[in-house]
Amino acid sequence: MNDMRITERNVDANAIKIAARNCQVYYGDTHAIKDVDVDIRDKTVTAFIGPSGCGKSTFLRCLNRMNDTIDVCRVEGDIRLDGEDIYDAKVDPVQLRAKVGMVFQKPNPFPKSIYDNIAYGPRIHGLARNKAELDEIVEKSLRRGAIWDEVKDRLDAPGTGLSGGQQQRLCIARAIATEPEVLLMDEPCSALDPIATAQVEELIDELRQDYSVVIVTHSMQQAARVSQKTAFFHLGNLVEYGDTGQIFTNPHDKRTEAYITGRIG
Amino acid sequence: MNDAHIVSSYDRDLESIQALIMKMGGLVESAILDAATSLETRDEELAEQVRKRDAAIDALEEQVNERCALLLATRQPIARDLRTVLTVMKISGNLERVGDYAKNLAKRTGVLVHMTPIEGAAGAIRRMSVTVEGMLKDSLDAYIQRDAELAEDVRHRDLEVDQMYNALFREFLTFMMEDPRNITACMHLHFISKNIERMGDHVTSIAEQVIYLSTGVMPDDMRPKGDRTSMDNVEIDG
Numbered sequence: 001m002n003d004m005r006i007t008e009r010n011v012d013a014n015a016i017k018i019a020a021r022n023c024q025v026y027y028g029d030t031h032a033i034k035d036v037d038v039d040i041r042d043k044t045v046t047a048f049i050g051p052s053g054c055g056k057s058t059f060l061r062c063l064n065r066m067n068d069t070i071d072v073c074r075v076e077g078d079i080r081l082d083g084e085d086i087y088d089a090k091v092d093p094v095q096l097r098a099k100v101g102m103v104f105q106k107p108n109p110f111p112k113s114i115y116d117n118i119a120y121g122p123r124i125h126g127l128a129r130n131k132a133e134l135d136e137i138v139e140k141s142l143r144r145g146a147i148w149d150e151v152k153d154r155l156d157a158p159g160t161g162l163s164g165g166q167q168q169r170l171c172i173a174r175a176i177a178t179e180p181e182v183l184l185m186d187e188p189c190s191a192l193d194p195i196a197t198a199q200v201e202e203l204i205d206e207l208r209q210d211y212s213v214v215i216v217t218h219s220m221q222q223a224a225r226v227s228q229k230t231a232f233f234h235l236g237n238l239v240e241y242g243d244t245g246q247i248f249t250n251p252h253d254k255r256t257e258a259y260i261t262g263r264i265g
Numbered sequence: 266m267n268d269a270h271i272v273s274s275y276d277r278d279l280e281s282i283q284a285l286i287m288k289m290g291g292l293v294e295s296a297i298l299d300a301a302t303s304l305e306t307r308d309e310e311l312a313e314q315v316r317k318r319d320a321a322i323d324a325l326e327e328q329v330n331e332r333c334a335l336l337l338a339t340r341q342p343i344a345r346d347l348r349t350v351l352t353v354m355k356i357s358g359n360l361e362r363v364g365d366y367a368k369n370l371a372k373r374t375g376v377l378v379h380m381t382p383i384e385g386a387a388g389a390i391r392r393m394s395v396t397v398e399g400m401l402k403d404s405l406d407a408y409i410q411r412d413a414e415l416a417e418d419v420r421h422r423d424l425e426v427d428q429m430y431n432a433l434f435r436e437f438l439t440f441m442m443e444d445p446r447n448i449t450a451c452m453h454l455h456f457i458s459k460n461i462e463r464m465g466d467h468v469t470s471i472a473e474q475v476i477y478l479s480t481g482v483m484p485d486d487m488r489p490k491g492d493r494t495s496m497d498n499v500e501i502d503g
């Protein structure tokens with residue numbers, strides 16, 4: 001036994017889905033992301049961990065150009081999705097965000113029916129030619145979001161009437177509905193109880209079959225449970241990036257170890 | 266770099282478990298030395314004491330296991346902290362086994378004092394015991410200091426113990442062949458020296474845990490093995 005890595009978790013053979021090089025992010029004069037290089041793999045769950053304010057959300061938002069919506073924010077460097085520069089002038093950010101979906105900390109269903117929450121994206125992206133096709137996308141997405149059985153009899157009920165955990169799975173189903181390739185999740189479980197958290201984690205593990213999933217989490221245990229790769233951010237730097245098993249049993253950087261073991265550092 | 270946890274009771278939990286290991290180590294060290302002394306000085310009373318004291322070592326091992334289980338359940342240690350808990354559990358298991366061997370030595374002392382002594386045997390066994398006790402002491406020091414180098418040194422000293430065992434094994438064979446009346450005593454002495462050789466293996470395992478704890482990787486190079494008696498052949502011809 002040389003180390004604690006679990007072999008089934010080895011994902012290094014998977015294709016690189018997103019490659020970031022020399023990524024810098026500034027909010028006005030604040031240098032929030034400093035020279036980050038990272039390869040994010042397909043069919044892999046990658047966890048971003050680190051203390052509050054270290055830049056996890058900022059970097060996550062670079063991956064689908066959500067930072068474009070923040071006036072003071074400036075992104076530099078090279079970020080490629082399947083080899084294509086996502087900051088290229090000919091890339092439509094709205095199309096990009098359909099490919100690189102996002103789920104937020106607080107479940108934010110639209111104030112519409114469960115059905116319309118899911119149907120919204122496919123409609124604006126013209127993914128269905130008729131009602132029957134749309135019905136099919138809605139059912140498939142809700143099934144993939146592991147919430148179909150709980151809502152199939154009340155698709156017309158408002159999405160906001162569901163429990164927190166159900167709302168979050170509805171939001172994941174909504175993100176899936178536009179057939180993304182990458183799912184970005186920013187602390188998706190921080191507002192959920194342990195059962196709802198376990199359901200979302202189970203869902204994330206299933207989604208890994210088809211997508212590249214990147215999750216920001218404040219729970220060390222959650223990062224250890226759901227991810228195969230872990231990236232530790234500190235003061236805007238990517239300090240350590242490696243197999244989750246290695247990071248949690250034998251981190252190489254003192255700052256990583258201090259953070260994950262709850263030391264003052 | 267401050268080494269303390271933000272939650273200070275976490276440090277106290279870890280420290281109290283390690284204190285139990287040190288206490289166990291102290292008891293095991295004296296068990297080894299006292300058992301060997303009891304054999305050399307033919308002191309049945311001391312041997313009896315060693316046998317009785319083993320219960321305290323067993324009880325400490327149980328306490329270590331309980332505390333570790335509680336710490337795993339309540340704090341979910343990771344990285345260095347996880348390695349501390351894993352190694353503590355293994356080391357307490359090793360110490361408990363070494364304690365058992367010392368107790369067994371003391372039991373055999375109780376039998377051997379009623380037999381004619383085998384010349385030189387008790388002295389040689391005592392030297393072997395002192396060597397193992399020294400290795401144990403150093404491996405526990407290495408544990409407290411997280412000193413992988415000292416642990417590596419202990420690992421290599423096990424070769425000496427293996428060689429001492431080989432030499433004794435041959436000597437006992439010779440005594441038995443010379444005079445069959447020596448067989449019973451020599452069989453007991455052989456078990457004793459084999460058990461001390463096994464103590465050395467457990468101490469080596471402790472040293473390996475120290476290396477894992479401080480570096481995060483188990484030493485994987487083959488340790489020099491000196492026990493070749495399984496391949497020795499006794500030639501008896503008339």
Ligand SMILES: Nc1ncnc2c1ncn2[C@@H]1O[C@H](COP(=O)(O)OP(=O)(O)O)[C@@H](O)[C@H]1O
Nearest residue numbers: 027030032051052053054055056057058059070
């Ligand atoms: N919209 C914003 N405007 C200005 N500064 C921001 C904005 N969002 C984040 N920041 C700053 O960027 C840094 C990184 O923040 P963030 O990415 O939210 O960290 P994390 O998600 O790791 O908690 C912080 O110093 C934060 O104050």
Ligand SMILES: [Mg+2]
Nearest residue numbers: 056057058216
């Ligand atoms: Mg954040």
